[in-house]
Amino acid sequence: MNRNVSEREEMYRNIIEYSMETIVLHSEGKIVYINESGADFFRAPKEALIGGDVLSVFQPSSHGVIKERIQEGMSEGGLAPLIEERVIRADGTMVEAELYCRPVTFGSRKVMQSVFRDITERKETEKMLNDREKLVSIGQIAAGIVHEVKNPLTAVKGFLQLMKELSSHPYLQTMENELDKALATLQNLLQVSKPDLQDETRVPIFFCRELESLMLLFQDKLYDVEVEMDLRDAEKSFIGKKNLFLKAFFNLIKNxxxxxxxxxxxxxxxxxxxxWIHINISDTGIGVPKDKLTxxxxxxxxxxxxxxxxxxxQVYTTIHEHGGHIxxxxxxxxxxxxSIRLPLREQQIDFQ
Ligand SMILES: Nc1ncnc2c1ncn2[C@@H]1O[C@H](COP(=O)(O)OP(=O)(O)O)[C@@H](O)[C@H]1O
Ligand SMILES: [Mg+2]
Structure with missing residues (x-):
């Protein structure tokens, strides 16, 4: 009977010892066993963890909840609900973890088994998606406000021009200049949020030809920066709103x-x-942190x-509006x- 028990304990130990998940066995609040992945997870040797208080890996503010959950799990016997908590590792760093507790028989004893999983990455992705959604809706709201604000500003501009005819006060010109700046910003905002509002006719665009005049706009910046061009298949063109495209490539080169x-x-x-017409613009600049790429x-x-x-x-909306990819x-x-890909002109004509 005893041999059976110790064999079972040995088998159970072997199974959990090599599990990829962090597994902690605890009884009456004390850690009685922790597997290898667990020692890595908590960044401490097993010996230092065994015998310690299981609550000590959680922030003091959540001790009450965790204790309750352990008791629930112990009495109900079923799979307790998942808990999401921040865990403090031996080196003082924090990690977002998901865990569940359930009672198991360890040898002849009934103990609690807690399985921890690192969910830092999942949390970060959730946050990023959330932030992105927020920003997109800010963009939509902004576009709505632009419409509302533009009309009164345009009216003010009209009256300012009338006043200029009646008086030559020097402030009037300054006021008009500032107003123009505000109107230009609004126009910009509208354009980037809704490029299809631009009633520009679509024309064949020969990128290589346009590039030359585009680069002239950056002449003063080109002392320290070497520009290399590898322009092949210059006779190919795509169809699009030229001003939007010039602006998009201006934005990319400026960045x-x-x-x-x-x-x-x-x-x-x-x-x-x-x-497809492929256009790539690369630089040897500072780069974008991985978590900001999306x-x-x-x-x-x-x-x-x-x-x-x-x-x-503006770049993304223009490319997408023209059936391209970036x-x-x-x-x-x-x-x-x-890296940008735009459908070739012939292909578009075929579809029309
Ligand atoms: N070529 C690039 N290299 C590094 N970061 C870039 C590059 N292009 C864009 N970015 C990043 O994307 C952000 C947004 O670019 P953009 O929409 O043009 O706005 P802005 O240039 O006004 O900041 C930049 O602030 C920068 O962090
Ligand atoms: Mg920019």
Whole structure:
């Protein structure tokens, strides 16, 4: 009988010892056993953990709840509901964990088994998606407000012009200039949130030809930055609203140059493959942290003190509105590449 019990205990130990999950056995609040993954998870040797108080890995404020849950689990016998708690590791760092407790028989004793899982990554993803949704709805609200604010401002501008005809007060010009700035910002906001409102006719766009005049706009920035162009299949074109596209590529090149603090390189490539025109813009700049990559293109996301966070929104909405795709690849401290794919002109005409 005793041999059976110790064999069963041995078997159970073997199973949990090599489990990938953190498994802690505790009885009357004291840790009686912890597996190898558990020692890694809590960043302490097993010996230091065994015999310790199981509550000590939780923040004091949640001790009451955890104690209750352990008691519930002990009495009900069924699978207790999952608990999400922050756990304090031996080195003082915190980790978001999900855990459940259930009673098990360990040898001849009835003890509690708690299984911990690190959910830091899941929590971060949830937060990121949440933030992104919030930002997107801010963008939509902003576009709505623009409509409401633009009309009265335009009326004020009209009256200012009338006043200018009657008086030559020097403040009037300053007022008009400031008003124009406000109107331009509103127009900008409207454009990036709803590019299809632009009633521009679609024309064939030859990117390689446009690029030359676009680069002239950056001439003063090009002392420290080398620009390399690899432009193939220049005779291919796509159909689109030219001003929107010029603005989108202006925004991408501007960002690339702003990402380079001292010397660096910007590379622009253009080629045709499988009915798509590919345009890549890469830089050797500061890069984007991994956790911020999915935020690119969200209205108002900016890491710059003077940034608006509207540039990439304009880029993304323009590319998507034209049936294109855009993706970004970035390494912190090494650089960023935006890869764009646009449907070839012939293909679009076929569909019309
Ligand atoms: N080429 C790039 N390299 C590094 N970060 C970039 C790059 N392009 C965009 N970003 C990041 O995306 C953010 C949003 O860009 P954007 O919408 O153009 O707004 P802004 O330039 O006004 O900040 C930037 O603040 C920056 O953090
Ligand atoms: Mg920008």
């Amino acid at each position: 690339a140059l702003e990402a380079i603090s001292a010397k660096g390189k910007v590379k622009i490539t253009h080629y045709y493959e499988n009915q 935020l690119l293109g969200t209205p108002f996301f900016s890491s710059k003190a003077e940034g608006t966070g509207l540039g990439l929104t 993706s970004v690849d970035s390494r912190l401290g090494e650089g960023t590449t935006f």
